[in-house]
Amino acid sequence: MKFDNIIIGGGLSGLTCGIKLAEQGRKCAIVSSGQSAIHFFSGSFDLLNWVSGQVVENPLEGMGSLPDTHPYKRVGLENVACLAEEALLLLDRAGLDFSGQANQNHFVLTPMGTMKPTWLTLGDFTCFSQKETFPWKQAVILNFTGFVDFHTLFIKDGLAKFDVNVQIKNIAMEVFEAIRRNPSEMRSTNIAKKFDKGTVIEEFAQKVNELGEGAEVVILPAVFGLFNKSVAAELKAKINKPVLLIPVIPPSVPGIRSQILLRQRFQELGGTYLLGDNVEEGTFENNRLLDIKTKNHGDIKLKAEQFILTSGSFYSKGIVAAPNKIYDPIFGLDIDGDTDRAQWFDEKIFNDQPYMYYGVKTDKHFRALMSGEPIGNLYVAGSVLGGANALKEGSGAGICLLSSLHVAAQILK
Amino acid sequence: MMNKVKSNDYDVIIIGGGSTGTGTARDCAMRGLSVLLVERRDFATGATGRNHGLLHSGARYAVTDHESASECIKENKILRRIASHCVEENDGLFITLPEDDMAYQSKFIDACTSAGINTDVIDPDLARRMEPSVNPHLVGAVKVPDGSVDPFRLTMSNALDARIHGATLLTQHEVTGILREQDKVVGLELINHEIKEKVKYYGKIIVNAGGIWGQHIANLAEVNVNMFPAKGSLLIFGHRVNKMVINRCRKPADADILVPGDTICLVGTTSEHIPYDQIDNMFVTKDDVDVLIREGVKLAPSLAATRVLRAYAGVRPLVAADNDPSGRNISRGIVLLDHRERDGLSGFITITGGKLMTYRLMAELATDLICKKLLVDKQCETADKPLPGSEKDGFSMKKAMQKTYSGLSISQKSAQDRHGSLAHKIPKGDIYEDSMVCECEGVSVGEVKYAIKELNVNNLVDLRRRTRVGMGTCQGELCACRAAGLLCEAHGEPGKTKDDLADFLQERWKGICPIAWGDTVNEIQFISWIYEGVYGLKPHDN
Numbered sequence: 001m002k003f004d005n006i007i008i009g010g011g012l013s014g015l016t017c018g019i020k021l022a023e024q025g026r027k028c029a030i031v032s033s034g035q036s037a038i039h040f041f042s043g044s045f046d047l048l049n050w051v052s053g054q055v056v057e058n059p060l061e062g063m064g065s066l067p068d069t070h071p072y073k074r075v076g077l078e079n080v081a082c083l084a085e086e087a088l089l090l091l092d093r094a095g096l097d098f099s100g101q102a103n104q105n106h107f108v109l110t111p112m113g114t115m116k117p118t119w120l121t122l123g124d125f126t127c128f129s130q131k132e133t134f135p136w137k138q139a140v141i142l143n144f145t146g147f148v149d150f151h152t153l154f155i156k157d158g159l160a161k162f163d164v165n166v167q168i169k170n171i172a173m174e175v176f177e178a179i180r181r182n183p184s185e186m187r188s189t190n191i192a193k194k195f196d197k198g199t200v201i202e203e204f205a206q207k208v209n210e211l212g213e214g215a216e217v218v219i220l221p222a223v224f225g226l227f228n229k230s231v232a233a234e235l236k237a238k239i240n241k242p243v244l245l246i247p248v249i250p251p252s253v254p255g256i257r258s259q260i261l262l263r264q265r266f267q268e269l270g271g272t273y274l275l276g277d278n279v280e281e282g283t284f285e286n287n288r289l290l291d292i293k294t295k296n297h298g299d300i301k302l303k304a305e306q307f308i309l310t311s312g313s314f315y316s317k318g319i320v321a322a323p324n325k326i327y328d329p330i331f332g333l334d335i336d337g338d339t340d341r342a343q344w345f346d347e348k349i350f351n352d353q354p355y356m357y358y359g360v361k362t363d364k365h366f367r368a369l370m371s372g373e374p375i376g377n378l379y380v381a382g383s384v385l386g387g388a389n390a391l392k393e394g395s396g397a398g399i400c401l402l403s404s405l406h407v408a409a410q411i412l413k
Numbered sequence: 414m415m416n417k418v419k420s421n422d423y424d425v426i427i428i429g430g431g432s433t434g435t436g437t438a439r440d441c442a443m444r445g446l447s448v449l450l451v452e453r454r455d456f457a458t459g460a461t462g463r464n465h466g467l468l469h470s471g472a473r474y475a476v477t478d479h480e481s482a483s484e485c486i487k488e489n490k491i492l493r494r495i496a497s498h499c500v501e502e503n504d505g506l507f508i509t510l511p512e513d514d515m516a517y518q519s520k521f522i523d524a525c526t527s528a529g530i531n532t533d534v535i536d537p538d539l540a541r542r543m544e545p546s547v548n549p550h551l552v553g554a555v556k557v558p559d560g561s562v563d564p565f566r567l568t569m570s571n572a573l574d575a576r577i578h579g580a581t582l583l584t585q586h587e588v589t590g591i592l593r594e595q596d597k598v599v600g601l602e603l604i605n606h607e608i609k610e611k612v613k614y615y616g617k618i619i620v621n622a623g624g625i626w627g628q629h630i631a632n633l634a635e636v637n638v639n640m641f642p643a644k645g646s647l648l649i650f651g652h653r654v655n656k657m658v659i660n661r662c663r664k665p666a667d668a669d670i671l672v673p674g675d676t677i678c679l680v681g682t683t684s685e686h687i688p689y690d691q692i693d694n695m696f697v698t699k700d701d702v703d704v705l706i707r708e709g710v711k712l713a714p715s716l717a718a719t720r721v722l723r724a725y726a727g728v729r730p731l732v733a734a735d736n737d738p739s740g741r742n743i744s745r746g747i748v749l750l751d752h753r754e755r756d757g758l759s760g761f762i763t764i765t766g767g768k769l770m771t772y773r774l775m776a777e778l779a780t781d782l783i784c785k786k787l788l789v790d791k792q793c794e795t796a797d798k799p800l801p802g803s804e805k806d807g808f809s810m811k812k813a814m815q816k817t818y819s820g821l822s823i824s825q826k827s828a829q830d831r832h833g834s835l836a837h838k839i840p841k842g843d844i845y846e847d848s849m850v851c852e853c854e855g856v857s858v859g860e861v862k863y864a865i866k867e868l869n870v871n872n873l874v875d876l877r878r879r880t881r882v883g884m885g886t887c888q889g890e891l892c893a894c895r896a897a898g899l900l901c902e903a904h905g906e907p908g909k910t911k912d913d914l915a916d917f918l919q920e921r922w923k924g925i926c927p928i929a930w931g932d933t934v935n936e937i938q939f940i941s942w943i944y945e946g947v948y949g950l951k952p953h954d955n
Binding site for chain 1: 696698699822823824844845847848849850852857858891894895897898899901902907908910911915918919921922923926929930931934935936937938939941942943945946947948949950951952955
């Protein structure tokens with residue numbers, strides 16, 4: 001099978017890259033081994049939230065103080081504003097309604113009831129312009145009876161610091177009793193599936209309106225709209241006051257929906273999405289990758305002009321740790337990371353962890369290095385790049401989106 | 414003598430909430446004394462909870478320490494009776510590998526026989542069939558009555574029974590001073606870490622059951638007990654590869670015991686003398702891990718491909734005798750010190766040395782001495798009366814499997830394992846109580862609530878010791894947060910619970926770091942993203 005471009009990894013980076021290339025008429029395939037980091041999406045995409053522990057107000061400005069090895073610096077600070085704008089538009093074309101600006105972080109309320117800076121926030125969720133104030137004084141938090149993955153007391157505790165008077169109430173409805181009967185089934189996706197059918201929304205909204213009497217804002221778990229993208233909006237329209245959705249324990253319902261929408265966009269553009277397949281190895285000749293072999297396709301090699309590796313960090317198995325090395329499990333590319341495992345971790349979990357920075361080495365054009373030599377047509381983008389502690393900086397999605405768009409632009413040149 | 418009157422005066426105050434301390438509290442309370450037990454952290458946080466969980470037959474010590482071996486086999490038989498819900502009757506193999514001296518086997522068998530330990534010499538072929546995970550290259554095998562014991566459950570059952578008999582048990586109470594009147598110890602000054610307040614309690618006899626920390630306690634009373642801190646590291650594997658305990662039939666050395674327990678198995682230990690000032694600062698090094706895996710694989714080769722779940726280290730409370738750098742040649746025998754006889758200080762005794770297996774005997778010896786001093790004439794009954802959870806006639810894991818398990822849900826079965834005949838106290842039947850908190854270990858909302866209400870749970874780490882929340886393959890990925898939600902409901906202190914959640918993750922992290930490669934790195938990166946990234950949890954001041 002022959003494509004113009006093959007992307008290895010079907011998460012946010014792979015899909016972004018694939019959509020951009022397909023929009024420009026490239027015949028693309030994405031090989032995805034399964035779920036991605038979008039499945040524990042918080043509802044927001046971060047660009048740059050913290051530098052040296054300080055909140056960043058303007059991410060574009062904040063990037064100036066990053067080290068030269070950082071993916072943003074490698075993309076080029078002159079390009080990031082433009083790429084950030086492009087990312088927002090690309091998401092919009094996929095039906096994902098995000099809002100936010102690259103030169104001004106806004107805030108969202110976390111499940112701990114605290115304000116966190118971020119760049120783009122999905123329409124389901126609520127953006128705040130300030131972190132010191134909360135616009136309402138009377139709030140009601142509503143949970144589904146028996147749902148243990150939404151922590152109402154933590155939110156209440158956090159809001160108490162904003163002098164908000166919070167009441168917590170439970171909603172019991174016949175329709176959820178069936179899922180509660182199995183002790184491990186009362187989870188976000190199963191609740192969402194009940195709402196997807198549309199019939200529950202009316203009754204639920206009515207209960208919310210009754211229980212929310214006297215409050216200025218209703219706080220609910222973000223479990224609306226798994227396959228049906230209009231649920232959250234429909235529900236909000238039927239509730240007679242502002243609705244604030246808060247993330248729950250994964251899987252993330254808005255995350256899965258976002259992944260599906262991005263994938264659909266890619267497929268509508270003619271892209272081939274090979275789900276549940278794994279790339280096993282590649283054929284290299286004169287520092288070029290000729291084709292790849294996948295588990296499902298066996299001897300039928302997949303050929304392309306350019307390949308893009310967007311296989312993610314450790315949890316996506318883009319890079320793998322063995323007792324005495326870090327490696328890329330597909331091609332054995334050069335890795336930027338210590339081989340001595342005693343150096344991988346700091347003893348405090350909340351400290352800046354060295355392993356978080358590890359990734360595949362590239363040249364300045366984001367081409368992968370193998371034994372020190374760049375592979376001319378194998379590009380690398382997203383979390384597998386390394387060079388940043390995306391968790392500590394709050395830059396995970398930003399690095400994925402911007403590096404993918406940048407790499408796609410290199411290929412399209 | 415009557416049970417506790419409402420004041421700060423007791424017949425006996427026991428320092429230390431390990432197996433020895435809780436065992437002594439139980440024994441004293443059963444003999445009608447008014448008892449207070451104080452523990453600076455939580456039950457089983459010292460060496461009690463940081464060992465193999467091996468129900469020794471005594472065979473391991475047979476050649477080198479006859480006395481310990483005979484004590485072990487006696488206590489082994491007693492624990493099977495009184496603590497059946499804490500024990501797995503797995504049996505053990507002592508295997509000889511081609512590199513080992515086969516002559517050791519006959520010496521070993523003779524020594525076992527003289528200590529009263531049954532041995533069966535097994536043909537290597539039969540051994541491979543009895544225990545398919547065993548190193549197939551073995552050239553000899555001896556079967557002994559080893560088993561597995563859950564030290565958390567055992568300690569908690571002793572604590573529960575002490576309480577049932579009227580004892581008061583205070584965790585989070587650290588001794589800061591010993592109150593004296595001339596040559597007599599009369600009480601303790603403590604800090605209550607929960608409310609950060611100083612408090613004083615008075616007792617006729619103060620028992621130092623502080624394990625390795627006993628040296629410090631003794632120093633507070635201005636007497637000397639020199640401990641020999643020997644660090645022992647262990648690894649927990651994510652699967653239970655063996656059904657029998659596997660030991661090397663040779664002179665005890667590093668990492669030559671593999672113990673199955675619950676859903677996992679453990680290999681250990683190393684032995685390394687450490688300075689006394691490091692006993693609160695235990696960590697497992699890369700070298701420890703490498704030795705444990707290298708040697709463990711010789712017992713069961715499949716360990717090489719089995720995920721390591723965590724690493725931990727404990728400090729053996731050995732009493733210093735000579736200058737042996739490994740600490741292995743020091744007797745693990747029981748040391749009972751009457752400081753009146755030894756140092757002219759009355760009202761103060763120290764019970765130390767020994768091992769998890771002999772905790773009950775240690776408690777009995779200490780209590781006998783206390784009763785003698787208090788002129789109480791009552792016999793010890795701890796060897797005959799079953800612990801709470803094991804009272805049902807012949808309750809054992811095997812019988813429970815056959816009889817009571819049919820028709821129970823996963824969490825009910827797990828609860829039965831963990832709490833034995835007390836499992837009926839766990840609220841169930843209601844849809845909410847049955848909801849699953851920890852999917853790896855099958856812990857329900859009801860079980861968490863029961864533990865918080867009945868089993869002295871102050872925080873999530875305590876909860877883990879009572880219920881195994883977060884001990885499974887995901888190491889608290891999602892269940893920690895669910896359990897935190899329930900703890901928050903019960904205690905009504907959300908800010909503290911959030912900090913507690915951060916502490917719990919840190920505590921898990923400590924054991925994961927030394928062995929984090931492969932899927933474990935994926936898991937911890939995921940955990941960090943969930944709690945810090947999505948949830949916005951901070952290390953403190955949440």
